[in-house]
Amino acid sequence: MNYRHAYHAGNFADVVKHVILARIIDYLKRKEQAFRVVDTHAGIGLYDLNSVEAGKTGEWMGGIGRLLAARRDGRISADAFDLLAPYFEAIAAVNEGETVTSYPGSPMLVRKLLRKQDRLSALELHPQDAAMLAKRFAGDFQVRVIELDGWLALGAHLPPKEKRGLVLVDPPFEVEGEFDRLVEGLAKAHKRFSGGTYALWYPVKDRRETERFARKLRETGIAKILQIELAIRAPSPEPRLDGTGMIVVNPPFTLESEMKILLPCLKDLLAEDNGANFSLRWIRSETDRS
Numbered sequence: 001m002n003y004r005h006a007y008h009a010g011n012f013a014d015v016v017k018h019v020i021l022a023r024i025i026d027y028l029k030r031k032e033q034a035f036r037v038v039d040t041h042a043g044i045g046l047y048d049l050n051s052v053e054a055g056k057t058g059e060w061m062g063g064i065g066r067l068l069a070a071r072r073d074g075r076i077s078a079d080a081f082d083l084l085a086p087y088f089e090a091i092a093a094v095n096e097g098e099t100v101t102s103y104p105g106s107p108m109l110v111r112k113l114l115r116k117q118d119r120l121s122a123l124e125l126h127p128q129d130a131a132m133l134a135k136r137f138a139g140d141f142q143v144r145v146i147e148l149d150g151w152l153a154l155g156a157h158l159p160p161k162e163k164r165g166l167v168l169v170d171p172p173f174e175v176e177g178e179f180d181r182l183v184e185g186l187a188k189a190h191k192r193f194s195g196g197t198y199a200l201w202y203p204v205k206d207r208r209e210t211e212r213f214a215r216k217l218r219e220t221g222i223a224k225i226l227q228i229e230l231a232i233r234a235p236s237p238e239p240r241l242d243g244t245g246m247i248v249v250n251p252p253f254t255l256e257s258e259m260k261i262l263l264p265c266l267k268d269l270l271a272e273d274n275g276a277n278f279s280l281r282w283i284r285s286e287t288d289r290s
């Protein structure tokens with residue numbers, strides 16, 4: 001386990017992933033009934049943008065740095081601005097005043113958006129990271145931090161007793177076979193908790209691989225699979241993180257139209273060259289039975 005998210009926190013992929021996450025949570029809050037978020041690969045929860053690790057890559061400057069600059073300069077359209085409000089709200093909640101020096105990882109972002117009836121289970125396998133995360137949420141009865149293989153949560157921890165909620169699966173993709181594990185994990189989890197919303201993150205590096213992933217997802221027969229991708233540059237000759245993808249199963253009915261507003265805005269803000277693009281498509285829609 002060599003992957004350390006501190007080098008990448010707040011980069012373009014985090015921005016897109018966390019904006020989607022915040023939109024899903026915002027929707028779940030429309031009903032009074034409690035929900036649970038299960039975050040299978042949680043990380044350490046909070047990242048210092050002035051840390052040595054963040055400084056080494058400077059990735060956050062091409063991600064959250066650009067969004068904050070656009071917000072300051074009034075370059076975000078009013079409709080996108082409204083949809084970004086919960087995301088910005090979570091960032092504000094971990095910073096004092098206007099200056100942003102801390103960036104919330106997925107469990108912290110979720111936590112900042114929960115109501116008092118809602119719960120979070122955050123799993124992290126790296127012992128040091130799990131300990132940091134546990135310390136971060138010590139005494140918080142709404143959050144359970146578990147040092148465990150997140151893939152196991154897709155079996156044992158579902159369905160949640162709230163019977164409503166979101167499962168975020170955000171693996172580091174440092175070993176072979178993560179795309180297949182995502183498909184198998186989803187199939188297993190969906191059998192136990194078919195009404196849940198699932199958000200599966202994946203890197204866009206190799207088109208053949210992402211197409212194969214989409215085919216495999218379709219073959220599960222699971223309905224309502226929405227695919228969201230954003231590439232910040234034209235495909236690189238060598239494998240490189242050119243884009244970010246999210247599969248959302250059972251998305252809120254509002255998500256597709258929201259992403260039609262957000263994706264063009266995020267593309268313009270995050271683009272590194274004029275090969276930047278986005279796509280939004282149903283791998284399987286509600287009515288598609290083929």
Ligand code: SAM
Binds near residue numbers: 042105107125171172
């Ligand atoms: N979800 C986080 C966020 O958005 O802020 C980032 C997570 S990072 C991409 C992946 C994390 O998964 C790392 O912290 C890594 O230590 C952890 N990890 C790797 N393998 C794991 C496993 N099998 N189960 C749980 N966590 C794992």
